[in-house]
Amino acid sequence: MTEAEILGAFTRILRDLLGDQSIVLTMDTRREEVPNWDSFGYVTFIVAVEIELGVNFGIAEVESFANVGAIVRRTEALLPPS
Amino acid sequence: MLFNSYEFLFAFLPVALAGFFLLGSVSRVWAIRWIIVASLIFYALWRPLNVLIIGPSIFINYALARSLQHLGQEGKVRSSRVVLMLGIAFNVAFLGYFKYANFLAGAVNDAFGVGLVLERIILPLGISFITFQKIAFLIDVQARRVTTFTVQDYCLFVLFFPQLIAGPIVHYREMMPQFRLAPCKPDPEHLAVGLTLILFGLFKKVVLADGIAPLVSGIYDGAGAAGAVSLLPAWMAAIGFTLQIYFDFSGYTDMALGTARCMGIRFPPNFNSPLKASNIIDFWMRWHMTLTRFLTAYVYNPxxxxxxxxxxxSGRPGFVGRSATMGAFLSLLVFPTLVTMVVSGVWHGADYLFIAWGFVHGVYLTVNHGWRLVVRRLWPDRGLYDRIMRPAGVVLTFVCVAAAMVLFRSPTVQSAVVLLKGLFGGFGVALPAPLYDRLGRLPEWVQSAGPTEVLGAYYEFKPLFLWIVGLGAIVFACPNTLQLLAPYEPALGFRTGWRAPGLGGRELVWRPTLIWVIVMSIVAFVVALHLGGKSEFLYWQF
Incomplete structure (x- = not known):
């Protein structure tokens, strides 16, 4: 998957999670900038990403992602090469 | 030494800053060493024994961190996890012994009547904050987010006096780059912003929080002694204390940020108008933000x-969006939320009431999350929902927070029960005498119509009412300190100003102008009239 495809998947997952079709994620988006994307929704989002894309994040690293781009890049690194 | 004492403001802080700037003009290393020594003196002035208790734990943590660093470099992941677990266990046991041993002994005695007796254990100041920072550092080193550090860096990180006693709870990785780049010499902007924050913080503490405190205390003390408190004073006690702790903690946080900023250091935001929150989730993203960040990262998330x-x-459905089941909701959201908030309560103090306070907030949060899930289906018009429920949510959140504060403030379980019963009208409705007299026969009709007893008043209604109205107006109608100073990034990453209605969309912000010099001079004058009290910040007890 490319960065753009992963970003697209993230956007879809988060829209479904928060029930908000207006959400548009970019690589620079920070969680605080998305309405209602609180810390609780964040964990759910991470697990949803794990399930959908078949990756597994380390518990300690989940807390350290500064923005969506950081999660995308880490996901890309965890995915098997296509 | 309190932040609001003469000793701190006119002796310790000027000397600490002067030494930092003087040595900084010669050598950054010596400036940093000076701040470490100043921090140790600041801590030891409370009780020299504090240093002897905390000192060894700092060096044990440093040794553990070094070990984690080496294991990480050698790629020994499993061993590093074991060392990390040992480190966390050591810190939790350390905190547990000093803060909770007596409480646990008492709880065992209450439950089993065994008569355990422990010597009175000295509680080192700020131990809860210091312990959380040390744990976060070990986790960062194990995760290799921190790869290089010296004993000097580590001591500075743990002991830095502006945040030593009551936070903010900071991460090594957000502080150390700043110390490496700090100018270590007087900078007009840093000093102006820092001193402005200190003045605002002092005003909030010594004028506002300390102003309402005696009136609030009167009701809490009276409730315990009298065994009854009627509806109106019960709510005034709950709301009054909520406003007191709001300005107390906000004032402390401003002063901590301002003190650090004088040295060119920015702390993360820790307090951002929490009573303007439109729901309880939002409240916790604004109140004691660095504690919420810590608990979320290290308790809730794992x-x-x-x-x-x-x-x-195991093949059961997860908790994802609209497909959430009740089982998933209970096990994946309710359970970790309640655990996290009970931990928060326990962290605040070794007391049944703090545990109850944390649990109540856990319940609030789960109700809020449940509501979010349901309301999407019941009320799909988001715009209309926001227009109606945002203001209603602010009121509801405020009422819930204030009611729970009774648990936070009450000196005993018995007085908390009395006040909570009073909040629900369990002891009738007392009215201030002048108001009661003007109601004619209404009280009689109310009494004859139902079980509610209407009593004449006996407490100081008018001054407390005026304080509540005044402080409430500041809370809800004014920008906060961070917003006023937004152009100068008063806290890490905080650059959002406040646009006042009626200012044509312009931001109301502090600037180094004549008008603001006059305003801050008035603030300083009022503060000077109120300085000299011995009232501690409420959060310094944790």
């Missing part, structure tokens, strides 16, 4: 992640 993964692995 628990929720492992539970969610385990549930998914």
């Amino acid at each position: 628990l929720a992640l492992s539970l969610t993964r385990r549930r998914m692995a």
Whole structure:
């Protein structure tokens, strides 16, 4: 998957999670900038990403992602090469 | 030495800053060493024994961190996890002994009547804050987010006096780059912003929080002694204390940020108008933000992640969006939320009431999350929902927070029960005498119509009412300190100003102008009239 495809998947997952079709994620988006994307929704989002894309994040690293781009890049690194 | 004492403001802080700037003009290393020594003196002035208790734990943590660093470099992941677990266990046991041993002994005695007796254990100041920072550092080193550090860096990180006693709870990785780049010499902007923050903080503490405190205390003390408190004073006690702790903690946080900023250091935001929150989730993203960040990262996330993964692995549905089931909601959201908030309560103090306070907030949060899930289906018009429920949510959140504060403030379980019963009208409705007299026969009709007893008043209604109205106006109608100073990034990453209605969309912000010099001079004058009290910041007890 490319960065753009992963970003697209993230956007879809988060829209479904928060029930908000207006959400548009970019690589620079920070969680605080998305309405209602609180810390609780964040964990759910991470697990949803794990399930959908078949990756597994380390518990300690989940807390350290500064923005969506950081999660995308880490996901890309965890995915098997296509 | 209190932040609001003459000793701190006119002796310790000027000397600490002067030494930092003088040595900084010669050598950055010596400036940093000076701040470490100043921090040790600041801590030892409370009780020299504090240093002897905390000192060894700092060096044990440093040794553990070094060990984690070496194991990480050698790629020994499993061993590093074991060392990390040992480190966390050591810190939790350390905190547990000093803060909770007496409480646990008492709880065992209450439950089993065994008569355990412990010597009175000295509680080192700020131990809860210091312990959380040390744990976060070990986790960062194990995760290799921190790869290089010296003993001097580590001591500075743990002991830095502006945040030593009551936070903010900071991460090594957000502080150390700043210390490496700090100018270590007087900078007009840093000093102006820092001193402005200190003045605002002092005003909030010594004028506002300390102003309402005696009136609030009167009701809490009276409730315990009298065994009854009627509806109106019960709510005034709850709301009054909420406003008192709001300005107390906000004032402390401003002063901590301002003190650090004088040295060119920015702390993360820790307090951002929490009473303007339109729901309880939002409240916790604004109140004691660095504690929320810590608990979310190190308690909620690991628990929720492992539970969610385990549930998914067993083939049961997870908690994802609209497909959430009740089972998933209870096990994946309610359980970790309640655990996290009870931990928060326990962290605040070794007391049944703090545990109850944390649990109540856990319940609030789960209700809020449940509501969010349901309301999407029941009320799909988001715009209309926001227009109606945002203001209603602010009121509801405020009422819930204030009611729970009774648990936070009450000196005993018995007085908390009395006040909570009073909040629900369990002891009738007392009215201030002048108001009661003007109601004619209404009280009689109310009494004859139902079980509610209407009593004449006996407490100081008018001054407390005026304080509540005044402080409430500041809370809800004014920008906060961070917003006023937004152009100068008063806290890490905080650059959002406040646009006042009627200012044509312009931001109301502090600037180094004549007008603001006059305003801040008035603030300083009023503060000077109120200085000299011995009232501690409420959060310094944790």
